[in-house]
Amino acid sequence: MNNPPNPAQPPSVARLFIAFALIGVSSFGGGLIAYLRDVVVDREHWLDEDEFLGALEIGQTLPGLNSTNVAVIVGRKLKGAPGAAAASLGLILPGALILIVLGLLYARFHGNPDVTAALAGVAAAAVGLLLQVTLKIGGRQFLRPKDLLFIIPTFLMVGVFHVSLVATLFLLAPIAIWMNRPRPSKDGDTSQTAPKSAP
Amino acid sequence: MKDLIELLNVFAGLSLMAIGGGTAVIPEMEHQTVTVHQWVSSTQFAAIYSLGQLAPGPNMTMVGILGYHAAGVPGYFLVLFAFYFPALMLTYIVSHIWDNFRDNPWRDALQRGLAPITIGLMLSGVYAVGKTASFNLERPLWFNAVTMGFGLAIVLLLFWKRINPALLILACGVIGWFVLR
Structure with missing residues (x-):
């Protein structure tokens, strides 16, 4: 990665907030990372492609939502703590305000048979969306025994038997990380060249 | 008041366990809000989750509505704060020191090791919502x-x-x- 080619003039905190709020209000249907990349890299040139991918890598590895994590990293890079706050709040607030309205409507009308019927359709569709995203991100991991060794136990423990998430993570993550531990290249382990998961 | 503290505990914990994105904690969130604390029914959980897919922005902001059902308007904002703030704070701090680890080979091991666990958690999320919304006896x-x-x-x-x-x-x-x- 090159030196950070900081834009001649970093944006003001207000401008950061507005830019992220515009993403937050227009990004229907998920895929926020693509919207973020569009604005941050292509339109505003606040980060170059490499820097954005670097931010995404951190955002994916750490807990929390990938999109809001990336917002914090981009905001911090451009304007420090106020920038991080402005970017993440900008991303979250518009949806949060819309969801207050949806939530109040739902709380008021969820007994109504019309609403119940429509929401049954919406919920069934949301499951499809979630499954598609899982299959897409999982991709070839579903065909690799080494990965299935963790996909299946995680699913059974958390999904079916309700083992607590903390316990599951502490049991499985160390083994999984150990199995992928750095090895001298003489090993010739081809799985080490496997592609990283997509956002 | 007791509900607010419980909400804070549950969602701040979920925030820090959301490896690989928010969907990873859906099964645990469903378990906590439906079975353990009974803030919503499983049908309501599925409906609220799907409302979240209709609004723009990060797709987990619907957690606020779960807070609303538990503790009204204060619950809404408390849950949003509890669910987003810890993870964002952690990212803020770690992104400071991340560059020091750029060439550490264990970073790759961490990412590769956690990837299939994330997928297993996402599958659990599909199951948690699907058992109510898709196939309900x-x-x-x-x-x-x-x-x-x-x-x-x-x-x-x-x-x-x-x-x-x-x-x-x-x-x-x-x-x-x-x-x-």
Whole structure:
């Protein structure tokens, strides 16, 4: 990665907030990372492609939502703590305000048979969306025994038997990380060249 | 007040366990809010989760609505804060020192090791919402056939073509309005 080619003039905190709020209000249907990349890299040139991918890598590895994590990293890079706050709040607030309205409507009308019927359709569709995203991100991991060794136990423990998430993570993550531990290249382990998961 | 503290505990914990994204904690969130604390029913959880897919922005902001059902308007904002702030703070701090580890080979091991666990958690999320929303034994068979059909159709459509998922979800809501009663 090159030196950070900081834009001649970093944006003001207000401008950061507005830019992220515009993403937050227009990004229907998920895929926020693509919207973020569009604005941050292509339109505003606040980060170059490499820097954005670097931010995404951190955002994916750490807990929390990938999109809001990336917002914090981009905001911090451009304007420090106020920038991080402005970017993440900008991303979250518009949806949060819309969801207050949806939530109040739902709380008021969820007994109504019309609403119940429509929401049954919406919920069934949301499951499809979630499954598609899982299959897409999982991709070839579903065909690799080494990965299935963790996909299946995680699913059974958390999904079916309700083992607590903390316990599951502490049991499985160390083994999984150990199995992928750095090895001298003489090993010739081809799985080490496997592609990283997509956002 | 007791509910607010419970909300804070549950959602701040979920925030820090959301490895690989928010969807990873859906099963635990469902378990905590439906079974353990009974803030919402499983049908309500599925409906609230799907409302979140209709609004713009990060797709987990619907957690606020769960807080609203537990503790009213204060619950809404408390849950949003508890769910977003810890993870964002952690990212803020770690991104400071991350560059020091750029060439550490263990970083790669961490990412590769956690990837299949994330997928397992996402599958659990599909199951947690799906067992209410897609295949629900309390509903007649034809109803389940329709809901499973919606899900399957969406999976196939999205693999086939780039369509905005929010439109598909809305379409299923409209069809559901007429059919699923």
